[in-house]
Amino acid sequence: MRIGELAERSGVSVRSLRYYEEQELLQSERSSSGQRHYAEHAVERVGLIQLLFAAGLSSKTIQALIPCTITGVSTDETKALLLAERDRIDRQMADLAAARARLDEIVDIAFDPTLPCAHQDSPEKVSAA
Template identity: 45%
Template structure:
């Protein structure tokens, strides 16, 4: 299939698919004309890339994680034990950032609560 069909089937823009290729996440075959040719596996691959991006991983990390993903009864898991600690650290970093964002939201809530409904113009 060509890139437009992969875009329709995966729900990902053509621009994003080209970016994924540039980052090494997709490796389509090329026709002599330069057209990219994708197969059924690429639809699943793009869906996995999207899920990992939504989970907060960078494309740089996803390049290393993708080859280690395996389908299990309970869903997709890692087949490479060496990445486990790296993903746990990534998750812990995300949780730390969430904590920081929550503290920021609470500080803003306090400022908003202490402010009159209509702010007064500064002098």
């Protein structure tokens, strides 16, 4: 398939797909005229890339880890990277959980009907009052 179709099927912009290739996360065959062509499994690959990006991994890290996910072959470096990223994710989840708990407290206060609420009138009236 060509890049437009891959973009649509994987829900990623064409720009991003070219970027992934530049970062060596995704390979393509080029037609004689230079157009990119992808195999079916590219869709899945892009999904993996997205998954890892969404968790805050850098393209460099993803690039290092991808061979491992494909061939199962790992080096000391990829192993260390794996563990480090997992730890980072754990820390980030803890950060998120803490912030979420704090926001919950604030929500409780904000939606407490016994507390005063700022007026929702038009701003002019409020400031003029």
